[in-house]
Amino acid sequence: MRRDIFQAIADPTRRAIIALIALQAMTPNALAENFHITRQAVSKHLRILTECDLVKQEFKGREIYYQLEIDKMKEIDEWIEQFRKIWETRFNQLDDLLSTIKEQKK
Amino acid sequence: MRRDIFQAIADPTRRAIIALIALQAMTPNALAENFHITRQAVSKHLRILTECDLVKQEFKGREIYYQLEIDKMKEIDEWIEQFRKIWETRFNQLDDLLSTIKEQKK
């Protein structure tokens, strides 16, 4: 199935998982302890995150450590970039306006 | 229903709508011309975007102009911020490593 990074971060549990493994790689069992859902449900979330390359598996014996692919997060940042340009432009325009008003008061 | 901005941007059609109205306010009819779905389907997307305050309505006669609430987009940027810190730290660490190697070669 074609997975989309924006769909991946839509779920609050998945966002929490991402935040947790951003700090250190974790196993599904360890992750599940942080939520009120079953280990299998966490595994399903991890599968979705893996399918869109947001997460990498590291096999260690019978355990699997999941780690965040931080570079993939940049794709969201890149999409936001077009809007950042807009709000920065508007901020500068507001700044110019305030300066003009200040000038006129003098 | 409680709407979430991350859920709002999960749908590709909604992301396209957001990008369009970021440039200029548009009516549902005008928006629908850009997609292969009915005007009613676009209206449903606009309702979801409105419910999470990503979009503002401006009534003009029988037309309704939809405009992007650009400030709301900052919420996504704020969430990304924690990961931006991580990848910038890693970049600096890599930079330091490269400098060290360069020093040793001298």
Added chain:
DNA sequence: TCGACTTGCAACCGATTGGTTTCTCAATTA
């Protein structure tokens, strides 16, 4: 070797999603 542990996978279930068609209503225009 055997039992316990870690994990993924499949089947199932109710709720939600994204789309459609049909309808109603208010605003415009001929």
Added chain:
DNA sequence: TAATTGAGAAACCAATCGGTTGCAAGTCGA
């Protein structure tokens, strides 16, 4: 005034989602 137009609301539908339980398989320690 009557016909047309722009838009939201409701009912419906198939597909997907997020969760569960149950199971099979590989790994570890006694």
